[in-house]
Amino acid sequence: MRRWNGWGEAAVEVLLPPSAQALLEDRLGPGTPPRDCSLEEVLARIPPSRLPNHPQVHTDPELRLRHAVGQGLPDWIAARSGRIQAPDGVAFPETNEDVRALLAYARAVGARVIPYGGGTSVVGHLRVLPDPRPALVIDLGRMNRLLALDRLSGLATFQTGIRGPDLEAALRAHGFTLGHFPQSFEYSTLGGWIATRSVGQFALGYGRIEELFVGGRVETPQGPLILPSLPPSAAGPDLRHLVLGSEGRLGILTEAVLRVRPLPEAEALGTFFFPDFDHGLAAARAMVQAGIPLTMLRLSTAEETRMTLLLSGREGWVRLLRGWLRLRGLGDTPCMLLLAAAGARRVVHAALAEAFHIARRHHGRSLGSRLAREWLRQRFRAPYLRNTLWAMGYAVDTLETAVIWARVPAMVTAIEEALRNGLADQGERVYAFSHVSHVYPHGANVYTTFLFRLAPDPEESLRRWQRLKQAASAAILRLGGTISHQHGVGVDHLPYLEAEKGPLGLAILRAMLRAVDPEEIMNPGKLIEGPGR
Template sequence: MTDSLDHRLRGAWTPEGADAAHLTDRELRWLSRRIGDLTPSDPVAPDSAIAVPPSGLPGEARARLAEVVGPRHVLDEPRDRLERSGGLSYLDLLRRRNPASGMPVPDAVVLPADPDQVQRVLEVCVAHDVGVVPFGGGTSVVGGVTALKGDKDSVVVLDLERLNRLVSVDPVSHIAVLQAGVRAPDAERMLSAHGFTLGHVPQSYERATIGGFAATRSAGQASSGYGRFEDMVSGVRLATPRGEWRLGVAPASAAGPDLRHLAIGSEGALGVITEVAVRVRPVPETEHYEAFAVDGWERGCGLVRQLAQRGLLADITRLSDVDETRVSLHLAGSWKTGVLRRYLGVRGVGEPCLLVLGWHGESAKRRKDAMRLLRSGGAVWLSPAPAHAWLRGRFGGPRQRDALLDAGVCVETLETATHWSKIGTLYDRVRTALRGELGDPLIMCHVSHAYETGASLYFTVLTPRSTRDPVGQWQRAKTAACEAISDDRVGTISHHHAVGVDHAPYLEAEIGQLGGEVLAAAKRAVDPTGILNPGKLIR
């Protein structure tokens, strides 16, 4: 495997992640002053401290799976099973640090080599009534890859890491076909050899896979320019318990409802995505990044709305609220920060919100018009430096979370989206709900995806971790936030993290009872015995 077990279980994304996650004494002192006293804890040594139950996979099922993928690719050792026992949410990482947590562990891990083997694995699992959890990069933060059994006696994780090929590139149509297990950096490397890019760079980029992007309706930091992942998908190939299913033959079609969207966002509950045909674009010749300060969150959101509605969004458009901006300036900690504050005060920016813009390719005219709009709205141009600082650290969050956990911090994120007219209401509701459960946490928020009609809100929460009930502490806070989002349908329960286990209780409030019945009917059609990803998306 490419990652060591200790790093996979702690959450660090690469072997270098431990160094990247280091927090200085100054940073820890500042954090303690802001959120309260912390109780540091040492990480558990996972391979020696967490008890893994014996595999419950029937011997005949194991033998048949070995016939399909080869004996070396059916893994039932505790270490292999533990490595793929869940995702990377705060609660996932917390449970891995607690040997008595009762974390669900699969009975085996199966690694098929190609789409045909995936299909045959599902046929074996149907015959033996074994649950199947599709697994890509393991980056879910909503319980999407938790090894739940549902009503099955055993469950296997179907790890797609061997489906790692670029199948084809159509340079005329700008379409590439990638196998589902290709990780995002490998996809970019392979596509760049043909002069193309996917342009999809979420924070999970280093580990997440093409199949995972499609299964969760992923959005990336450059979605304002390149589109969300579902906008890129022109076709999908799935393995289902009823047989293989291929969708997508033309750039547009009126042949009934677009059934690709039953696959995109299906989270492994309606089939295992094995190949994805995606729209690609030529690698941009230039990239330009810059930053602005806007006085106040409301004004900042108003400017981003105007950019979106006038077609002037940069490929990357990210607005931080006052608290997130303040933290960034505190942690910068140099004399230049004080100079910047004084300069912004002179320019009338008393509550700075940082706006980062990134322009890819030929965008001079659009940028010129955007600059005129921003200046008229009171935005103060800073320099490229804050934008480049954000670029350098944009994958640091998952790594830094390990260091925060070691320090005794409850640190987690949640995200949503709504229409522009409701942005202020949703922002206030979520913050009020979190404070109602956590007291005086540090709550940071940013807009990372903007549309003509609305935008996403991405919250990061830090508070001292409870020593008595750390799991319940966050569960109660997340429940309060989800209820605030779902009440009166003021926002979506998930803009890009998907549904998984965590958001399933709130899905019906968004899609209605009839919508739930439609999903359940689709599930019965493709998976009549319910082996696919038990407990996820469809209750």
């Protein structure tokens, strides 16, 4: 069973190697394990539902609790301290007609609606905000089927409640793949990917979700919105882009048509080390601007490289590796680049060969595929470390942006400095490290992990997180980065949206929302303040 107050399955535990634990204590000081509320304590605090009876609406307290929050750090603090606002009911539709009926019910009883996919949002999309109206969560988990596959056109139609593993299994049974693998892949859903403009780990080759989503159906409070599955069209603005990133504010996306492709003939991975981050950045930029058909480029800073190697738990092997790197002139602060390619065998071989030549021109050294294969094997287990670290007294969170190449080095420095200095006046340290996980011809994504000690008081832990989030967000905006490259806006990024969209842009978004949701029942308070506010 999944944890109600943490990440993943309750039976799965990922331990922190002693060397990584020692580094963490050196950087932050020893943590104090928090006192978490039990499930029984939290259930006792959930008030009765305010919703009238409906045959599809369930009001069981534990079911409501398990649909109350996502995976953001404020969500964790609320759940583990028992200060959680639960929805009033949860529904599990199975058809478009069920969804329409539930939206009609919500309008009739004056309830707001929170669409729910896999529960993996990290920026507050699922949070039940203060509001006098009752809250109804619509969980699409039972709308999880492959509806159609057009082999000739390379198009697959799915119900959007399907989770990542089930979607890939359905396609692979027919010899196809979507190739979309966010870190939340095991639990997140197709609808969530589209609603937040998700980016998969192999997006360099397969494309971001907006490149894969070609049509579908949205059930709105004003009726269904049908998005035809056309090749590129010049018939005015593309309505798909109103749905992409809409975060449940327009309605509930129930069906999606996706561009899929045959399973690749060959897949390959590679690992390179560079003497510093600047050399690695230059190599990654050269590779993407050369148009090499790779599916992934992931470059870690020296500090993240160090932590990644320590997390392997193979201390003897890591010492040998560091000695090997020094012998080849890579110094004491090497940076690791992981890459992947997929497709026709000859194309994959050619891509790796060209990447090898570019890496050598920028003083990179190849280490084969072992570390990349280990990363691939462990990539969906890494979030489980959040549970382990919390139990040790440490909070961990991530933030991300994207910026043009000319500002990437300054962005990494600014974000990390803002975080490391963010709690200095309290005598608390912050440990931060970054990687570039997605690259484009004109820029790159910067993804930063940061850790700090939990306070004895949950409210103080939340205040620490808020200060760090604000400091890092200010640094991102100052350097012209996007406030969100792949996590969406939700609640946590809402205050910064105007800096990116501008007042007129926000006015356009509000007018769009007003057209389909004049009563503001769809996930209010997320993405943007409501049309009438």
